[in-house]
Amino acid sequence: MSDINNEFNKALELAENIVENVSPRPPVGSIIIDEGKVIGKGVTAINPLRHAEVNALNEAKNKVNSFKNSTLFTTLEPCFHKGDTEPCVDQIIESGIKNVVIGSIDPNPKVNEKSITKLRNNNINVKIINNPELKKRSQRLIEPFKLYIEKSMPYVTAKMAISIDGKIATKTGDSKWISSEKSREIVQNMRSKSDAILIGSNTLKIDKPSLNARNRDFQPKIKAVVKSNPDNYSDFQTLLENNKSKIIVYCEKKPSDHQLWKDIEFVEIKKTNLKLDLNAILIDLASRGCINILMEGGGKLLGSLIDLGFVNKVTLFISPMLIGGESSADSIGGEGIEFISQSKKLEDLEVKIVESDIMVTGILKNHV
Ligand code: AOF
Ligand code: ZN
Numbered sequence: 100m101s102d103i104n105n106e107f108n109k110a111l112e113l114a115e116n117i118v119e120n121v122s123p124r125p126p127v128g129s130i131i132i133d134e135g136k137v138i139g140k141g142v143t144a145i146n147p148l149r150h151a152e153v154n155a156l157n158e159a160k161n162k163v164n165s166f167k168n169s170t171l172f173t174t175l176e177p178c179f180h181k182g183d184t185e186p187c188v189d190q191i192i193e194s195g196i197k198n199v200v201i202g203s204i205d206p207n208p209k210v211n212e213k214s215i216t217k218l219r220n221n222n223i224n225v226k227i228i229n230n231p232e233l234k235k236r237s238q239r240l241i242e243p244f245k246l247y248i249e250k251s252m253p254y255v256t257a258k259m260a261i262s263i264d265g266k267i268a269t270k271t272g273d274s275k276w277i278s279s280e281k282s283r284e285i286v287q288n289m290r291s292k293s294d295a296i297l298i299g300s301n302t303l304k305i306d307k308p309s310l311n312a313r314n315r316d317f318q319p320k321i322k323a324v325v326k327s328n329p330d331n332y333s334d335f336q337t338l339l340e341n342n343k344s345k346i347i348v349y350c351e352k353k354p355s356d357h358q359l360w361k362d363i364e365f366v367e368i369k370k371t372n373l374k375l376d377l378n379a380i381l382i383d384l385a386s387r388g389c390i391n392i393l394m395e396g397g398g399k400l401l402g403s404l405i406d407l408g409f410v411n412k413v414t415l416f417i418s419p420m421l422i423g424g425e426s427s428a429d430s431i432g433g434e435g436i437e438f439i440s441q442s443k444k445l446e447d448l449e450v451k452i453v454e455s456d457i458m459v460t461g462i463l464k465n466h467v
Pocket of ligand 2 (some may be wrong): 178185
């Protein structure tokens with residue numbers, strides 16, 4: 100890799116490893132290099148709320164007398180507007196930095212190339228990274244944010260723990276545990292980085308999950324359940340255990356005694372084709388600032404989401420076991436397709452071994 104790509108890769112790694120959930124902002128990593136040395140590093144942070152570029156500038160400030168020989172590498176175009184923070188573009192100009200290298204253009208219409216133009220108008224040399232691999236990784240980082248900004252929709256990651264024969268439970272509903280302990284730890288991290296966890300009514304009833312991110316500092320903002328007729332408060336007990344999230348039940352009709360259902364919010368959703376309108380549910384979650392949703396089953400709800408083109412990424416843990424049984428639950432239900440040519444294809448496949456499992460992640464490109 101050339102020097103510039105090497106340095107940019109460091110900014111990318113910072114952004115890819117942010118543990119704090121920074122939604123609804125995109126995760127950004129920035130690095131400042133002077134005379135070949137890293138003098139400042141920064142990522143988007145919530146506590147205190149500060150953008151990556153400013154965090155990097157603050158760290159670098161006392162390390163050199165002037166930034167005239169420094170280069171800022173940042174994974175996203177700096178912001179142009181005053182949001183919850185002051186515009187980064189102005190702080191970069193004021194700092195005296197003369198070179199900026201950017202990964203992706205900010206799709207936010209309030210920014211969208213305006214900062215690049217402003218930097219150039221202030222005699223700052225701006226380069227957009229053109230190494231395809233680094234470009235792609237920069238894009239990946241902002242994909243959920245892009246979907247949210249452009250379509251007001253959240254980015255849905257479907258997590259599945261399946262047997263070799265694609266089952267998510269036995270015929271009696273037992274599913275503890277299909278995936279290995281290490282795989283389940285990875286899922287705790289995924290929960291912790293998600294804004295909302297989404298499940299269907301069968302998963303609630305059969306698995307009785309808590310959906311907490313166990314032993315993690317950051318919890319999902321929302322635990323969401325899709326259930327047409329919530330009629331039994333005790334079904335929700337495990338969700339309430341050690342709960343730090345808001346619990347929302349998307350239903351056709353609130354239970355008549357809903358005031359007695361402590362700590363649960365009901366959102367009534369109309370049915371389309373006899374099913375709750377999933378588009379309306381996702382729009383509601385996005386309107387609450389949820390841009391990353393982790394879908395944790397079951398097969399029926401996941402199948403419907405896939406049929407409608409609402410699943411953006413799949414994370415699959417395949418465990419080396421066979422379950423069998425016609426009545427045991429399959430990982431994906433829904434309508435399905437008639438021809439292989441209509442199948443949803445996974446791109447950017449990553450495959451690795453986690454303990455005894457095969458972990459596969461892929462991006463579903465052909466969503467609507
Ligand atoms: C940056 N650096 O680290 C991030 C940026 O409400 P605010 O002030 O936090 O602004 C959020 C917007 O800033 C967000 O919508 C996106 O366009 C951009 N994100 N920009 O310069 C950062 N996270
Ligand atoms: Zn900014």
